[in-house]
Amino acid sequence: MLILSRKRNEKIMIGDDIAIMIVDIRGDQVQIGIDAPRSIPVHRHEIYEEIKGTTLGAAASEKVDLEAIRRRARKADGEKP
C-alpha cells in the first residue's frame, strides 16, 4: 500500500479524474473530500461491505412459506385492526 503524508487542504490525485483532499483533522477523525466522476461509486468501506453482504444473503434466499406468511399477516390484522 502506498502511504502518503498530507496536511489539511492538501490533495492526492488518483489518475486524472479523482482528487482526494484532507478537509479537516480533529483528534482521531479526518474529514476527506472526494472529487470523482459520477460514474465512480464512492462508499464508506463498512457500508460497501454491508450492502454487498446483504445482496449475497438475498441471493441465498429460500422459498417463501406462503402459509406461514398468511398466518403472520392474520396475526398482524388482529393486532392492528
Next chain:
Amino acid sequence: MPKFTTARFGELDYQQQDVIHLPDGLVGMPRLRNWLLLEMGDDIPMRWLQSLDRADFGVPVSHAWLFHDAYEFDLPASACRRLRNEDPAALTVLVITTIHPGGVLVTGNLMAPLVVDTDTRLGLQLTLDDPRWSLRQEIDYRKFEGAVTGQTPDNAAQTVPTGSGALRMTAGACEVVGA
C-alpha cells in the same frame, strides 16, 4: 432468441430487449452488468433478478411499498443522466429482498435500492444516506399477503412495473434532463 442456462431456473429463452443493463453492476459486484427479471411463481409479489453474467447468481426483488408507506429519496440528476431517463414515469424502483431461512422472515434493502428506467433498460444501485432506510427492513406481511391474493392494484408479479407505488422520488432533477 438467445438462451441462457441458470442454476435456479434451468434453460431460459429471452429477448435481447428484455435485458436490464447495470453499467456499474451491483455494489461490490461491478462485473455483474446484465440481468433479466423472471417470475418466481406462486403469484408472490416478488421477481427474481437473474444475472446473465453469472448463471448461479440472482436475487429476489420487490416493490418498496411492501416495506414502507413513505419510502422516498432524491434521485440525483447525474443518476438520471446515466439512466438516459427522459420520462420520469419510466423510472421504477426495485428493492433487493432476502427470504431468510425458514421462508417466513422477509426483509428488503431500502438503503441501496435499484432504480431502473423501463424505456432505456438501464439501472443503477444507489446508496442512500438516510437513517430511515435500513438494509434489513421487514416486509409488511399484510401487504404481502394482499399482493399475493391480488387485492392491491399494483401487483409486482406483472412484467417490469412502470409505476412505483407509494414511492416518491424527487423528480425535479429528471425533469431538467427532459427539458
